[in-house]
Amino acid sequence: MHLAMFAACLVPLLVIIVMQINFLLxxxxxxxxxxxxxxxxxxxLVGIIYAAFRRYILRPDRLDDTKAEDALPLIxxxxxxxxxxxxxxxxxxxxxxxxxTAPVGTVFSLIFAPLGDFNGTLxxxxxxxxxxxxxxxxxxxxxxxxxxxxxxxxxxYLRKYGPIGDFSGIDFETAETYGVANIEEFTKRxxxxxxxxxxxxxxxxxxxxxxxxxxLSPKKxxxxxxxNMEDKxxxxxxxxxxxxxxxxxxxxxxxxxxxxxxxxxxxxxxxTADKTVELRRxxxxxxxxxxxxxxxxxxxxENNSNPWGIGSATRGDWAKELGVPTAAEAESxxxxxxxxxxxxxxxxxxxxxxxxxxxxxxxxxxxAILGAEEICCGDxxxxxxxxxxxxxxxxxxxxxxxxxxxxxxxxxCPHCLNSFKNEYYRYNGNYEVVHHTxxxxxxxxxxxxxxxxxxxxxxCYHDSCFLGRYNNIYEQPRELLKSVSGxxxxxxxxxxxxSFCCGAGGGRMWLEEDIGQRIxxxxxxxxxxxxxxxxxxxxxxxxxxxxxxIKAREKQESVKSLDVxxxxxxxxx
Amino acid sequence: MLTIIDPLLVLIAVxxxxxxxxxxxxxxxxxxxxxxxxxxxxxxxxxxxxxxIHKRILKDPVPG
Numbered sequence: 001m002h003l004a005m006f007a008a009c010l011v012p013l014l015v016i017i018v019m020q021i022n023f024l025l026x027x028x029x030x031x032x033x034x035x036x037x038x039x040x041x042x043x044x045l046v047g048i049i050y051a052a053f054r055r056y057i058l059r060p061d062r063l064d065d066t067k068a069e070d071a072l073p074l075i076x077x078x079x080x081x082x083x084x085x086x087x088x089x090x091x092x093x094x095x096x097x098x099x100x101t102a103p104v105g106t107v108f109s110l111i112f113a114p115l116g117d118f119n120g121t122l123x124x125x126x127x128x129x130x131x132x133x134x135x136x137x138x139x140x141x142x143x144x145x146x147x148x149x150x151x152x153x154x155x156x157y158l159r160k161y162g163p164i165g166d167f168s169g170i171d172f173e174t175a176e177t178y179g180v181a182n183i184e185e186f187t188k189r190x191x192x193x194x195x196x197x198x199x200x201x202x203x204x205x206x207x208x209x210x211x212x213x214x215x216l217s218p219k220k221x222x223x224x225x226x227x228n229m230e231d232k233x234x235x236x237x238x239x240x241x242x243x244x245x246x247x248x249x250x251x252x253x254x255x256x257x258x259x260x261x262x263x264x265x266x267x268x269x270x271x272t273a274d275k276t277v278e279l280r281r282x283x284x285x286x287x288x289x290x291x292x293x294x295x296x297x298x299x300x301x302e303n304n305s306n307p308w309g310i311g312s313a314t315r316g317d318w319a320k321e322l323g324v325p326t327a328a329e330a331e332s333x334x335x336x337x338x339x340x341x342x343x344x345x346x347x348x349x350x351x352x353x354x355x356x357x358x359x360x361x362x363x364x365x366x367x368a369i370l371g372a373e374e375i376c377c378g379d380x381x382x383x384x385x386x387x388x389x390x391x392x393x394x395x396x397x398x399x400x401x402x403x404x405x406x407x408x409x410x411x412x413c414p415h416c417l418n419s420f421k422n423e424y425y426r427y428n429g430n431y432e433v434v435h436h437t438x439x440x441x442x443x444x445x446x447x448x449x450x451x452x453x454x455x456x457x458x459x460c461y462h463d464s465c466f467l468g469r470y471n472n473i474y475e476q477p478r479e480l481l482k483s484v485s486g487x488x489x490x491x492x493x494x495x496x497x498x499s500f501c502c503g504a505g506g507g508r509m510w511l512e513e514d515i516g517q518r519i520x521x522x523x524x525x526x527x528x529x530x531x532x533x534x535x536x537x538x539x540x541x542x543x544x545x546x547x548x549x550i551k552a553r554e555k556q557e558s559v560k561s562l563d564v565x566x567x568x569x570x571x572x573x
Numbered sequence: 574m575l576t577i578i579d580p581l582l583v584l585i586a587v588x589x590x591x592x593x594x595x596x597x598x599x600x601x602x603x604x605x606x607x608x609x610x611x612x613x614x615x616x617x618x619x620x621x622x623x624x625x626i627h628k629r630i631l632k633d634p635v636p637g
Contacts, residue, residue: 002627002630003630006627010625131579132582135582135583136586138586138587138589139585139586139587139589139593140590141593141594142593142594142597143593147594147597150594151597152624153620153624156619156624156629157616157617157620159614161612161613161614162610162612163611166611168607168608184603184605185605186604186605187604187605187606187607188601188606189607190607191600191601191603192601192604195597195601202633230600232603233600265632265633266629267623267629267630267632268629269623269629
């Protein structure tokens with residue numbers, strides 16, 4: 001639909017330009033242009049009619065804020081193309097030439113033929129109308145929805161490169177305030193995003209927060225900020241009012257799971273999580289006003305380097321019976337197994353860490369852990385807006401890694417993976433970082449581990465956002481599962497880059513979910529629709545959320561939630 | 574078919590457009606300078622792929 005309208009605008013423009021040098025072109029090429037122009041114009045008309053039909057008749061949820069003025073560009077474009085066909089038809093009717101190269105124009109000429117001599121007058125009149133409509137369109141670009149023809153390409157050109165989920169850092173030595181409270185404190189690129197949003201609604205169509213009936217819609221967030229940008233520039237925003245509270249309410253700011261579904265699906269490369277995190281930074285570090293649960297998590301991370309607040313000295317206890325050496329004990333090691341907070345303290349996920357360790361031991365991998373020296377990667381702190389805490393944890397981690405001359409880190413948590421791989425570069429922490437599903441797949445492919453046991457399982461794999469969209473790891477876990485004899489893999493409707501968040505990202509793991517449906521239960525329902533006996537994942541947060549979802553649906557007798565590593569270990573034994 | 578004032582009308586239309594765009598750009602320019610991206614991509618090719626060829630838009634077969 002968009003492509004049809006786009007072509008109907010662009011192609012005539014190109015043809016008009018080329019026709020200025022038509023004396024250099026063979027007749028056949030000119031005739032070819034005429035036919036193409038006619039067909040594309042017709043497709044454009046169909047596209048415009050369908051666009052209007054969707055907006056004003058079908059009214060899908062994603063176009064819930066369609067405004068009356070949105071019809072103007074459609075009517076305008078339709079008029080230009082339609083009158084263009086009328087002019088062509090009149091020309092053919094008057095001169096009797098060009099019918100063979102203008103199929104649509106010929107149809108129009110049949111309509112005008114009975115008008116006889118009046119055709120000349122009508123042709124002149126419509127030509128002027130067509131001309132003024134085109135001029136009017138050019139002049140109206142900055143003041144109507146047509147502006148996206150200019151801003152969208154600029155926005156796409158100036159898109160952010162690098163890790164998709166990384167945010168800007170803060171220089172704590174020079175910064176006076178942290179985060180954003182006023183619209184002009186966003187960066188130029190972030191403000192351009194606001195103007196580039198064309199309200200297509202793909203973001204909210206894929207947003208777990210919006211779909212679970214919470215107050216956040218990425219589209220609405222950008223549009224509200226855009227309105228504030230315009231008001232501020234026009235002097236219509238009262239002095240002393242802030243973005244937070246006066247434009248975007250607190251519930252919206254804390255609702256985002258930072259799953260990046262909005263970023264993934266935005267056609268103009270807009271981002272939303274970066275704006276949310278700036279608002280959270282202000283609420284956490286500059287003018288503290290944030291959920292009490294987050295306060296507890298921050299304190300636990302500060303005091304015990306993990307969100308639960310369990311004594312940090314016990315962090316390596318899970319490994320004692322396995323004989324996994326710590327970096328301090330090992331003479332040398334090739335790989336550091338970074339367990340992460342869940343892998344070290346959460347009883348359910350400790351089983352996954354143990355499974356991964358057993359696989360590594362069976363494959364003869366020379367690895368070590370940091371044990372009690374390991375601290376949280378800081379992912380939740382960062383996404384909850386506590387950049388200072390993240391900064392502290394990251395510096396300490398880099399110091400520990402560098403102290404043991406770590407080159408390669410194996411993580412059992414996608415959040416740790418993402419922090420080390422995509423965010424620690426600011427602290428000169430540059431390591432080869434791999435997730436356990438990637439690493440174990442390599443072990444299977446190289447023959448270092450054999451999957452001898454057949455498992456009769458119908459597995460539904462859930463893509464963790466931090467593994468998939470953040471790090472583009474989609475195929476490896478699936479390939480690993482398929483390598484187990486007897487495993488049949490089924491996909492949820494929302495899979496791969498359209499995967500639905502479990503609800504725990506963006507620090508939401510630690511906050512209450514009081515509004516709307518529970519995201520983890522919605523995701524569990526999506527999995528249960530496929531009748532699996534196992535829901536597999538590769539993330540501790542997802543595993544917890546899916547476990548809870550299965551219990552909420554009272555399906556724990558018939559459906560298990562397992563990490564991919566646990567399935568592999570079972571197939572080895 | 575063109576009259577003598579038509580080129581002038583074209584210029585006026587373009588001027589109104591440019592004026593509006595410059596005014597609009599002041600909105601974004603009131604923002605702060607951001608930090609540089611960690612990596613750089615091929616902006617021109619990506620622009621063509623995502624706008625002219627519609628790669629990102631066609632991810633969804635029924636765009637908005």
